[in-house]
Amino acid sequence: MSAGTRLENANPLIYQRSGERLLTANEEDDGVPDPIDDREIFDILCYICRKVLHTVYSTLTPCLHHIRSINDPEHPLSLEELNVVEQVRVKVNDEESLVSVEFTPTIPHCSMATLIGLSIKVKLLRSLPDRFKIDVHITPGTHASEEAVNKQLGDKERVAAALENAHLLEVVNQCLSTRPV
């Protein structure tokens, strides 16, 4: 990670968050099994998103207070607000047990891309039933090392090894913790 004191992207574009999920009558009825759909996965992602960027930046860059200044602790920027994840880029096929997420790094040289991708992948691995195949990719054309990052996130030996790295696991866990930031 960059040891510089300058933020890579000090003034990110901020996007509107999508509205709350509307519950259908079937979903409220406990007798009807709900299929896992795009929105549900997206909600899982948004839930963790509030923590992810904040933790990633505050743990790995020496400019914590700088981030805090742009990041109101009451309303920390979420990955959704930064358009890192969008619902249209989350594809779920419950029947075939496939989940695919494309995420968009805020800038094409974002050095956090692998860590953001890894956090998303780990969160989904922990949240979804084991039967799901989880593919996490960078939105095509949005990152300089897109292919290398995608290949790394797709290699389960490398993902398993990364999670054996105590330091990295701690960072990922911080990204995913439900404690308030």
Next chain:
Amino acid sequence: MKDTLQLLHRLSAHPDSRCWYVAWSPAPCWLPAAETELSGFGVKKGTVGTVSACCQMDTREPSEKSPGHPVEIIWHPPASMPPPVSGKKLMATFRKSVHSGTFQLKVLDLFFPQCLTVLEGHENEVKCVAWAPSGNLLATCSRDKSVWIWEVDEEDEYECVSVLNSHTQDVKHVVWHPTKELLASASYDNKVCIYKEEDDDWECRATLEGHTSTVWSLSFDADGQRLASCSDDCSVKIWKECETVDGSVDGSWKCVCTLSGFHSRTVYDVAWCHLTGALATACGDDGVRVFREEAASEAEQPVFNVSAHVSKAHSQDVNCVAWNPKEAGLLATCSDDGEIAIWNYHSDA
């Protein structure tokens, strides 16, 4: 598809962790309480990234009747594990210490769980180990991008005779030619390298390029004239040693067949049965497939067809396939779901 893969036995080998590797023991063996005994070596179970290896013997009978109870061994680092060799020995790779950054390979006695030898040298996880047919040479490969060749003398002393740095990324798999001292390695750099000893020095004789993503595993056919490779690009390729006009070989290899369109996700393992010639694959789509070569197809353009396919052979990725070396048609598979399955491949042809 005229042939069948019939499930004989399913073992929940590692309920809490993935099973990366399955191998047939060369002789019936039984190792009681393998987990407990081996825990003295720092083996853990159930933590993130813990992996496991198993040997399984004589599976045609239910385990309570058979002395061939499954041997269960849990390995620590995420590496594809070790074939049992020359009767008793089993290799395991262990990370010595997360902090010191050194890595070890341990030779274990399968019958009396104890560590016989520790091999050090690789700078990162050891991914795969393989014995040469002679039993005197051992090849290891690692995420440190290197392939090491070790010589073993009669006193069980291991000496590194060569460090090969032909790959530019993690080396995932090494396999020896079934009769010659010829070694092949597969890597994250999408390539396969073939090594041979030349004037007391090991060197890369051929680089096989064609896959468009990580090559996960390799398997030679019975006489070693062809090599199958499988990849994250969802294909399997068959490579053949080139012959010159006078029938001799010059050490170069070419791709004579690509099996694409059959697998929908990464192909993690491929195994060529040396008894029947059938080619089995382990796929990230949970399926196990067996391919057969068309009898009439030409040597330079072989045609392979799927002869058996079990689409949900496991409930998660299938990581490894292994044909029993003595019993034709007996196939073992293992999966991220922690289970080992034993199949009987039956061909009417």
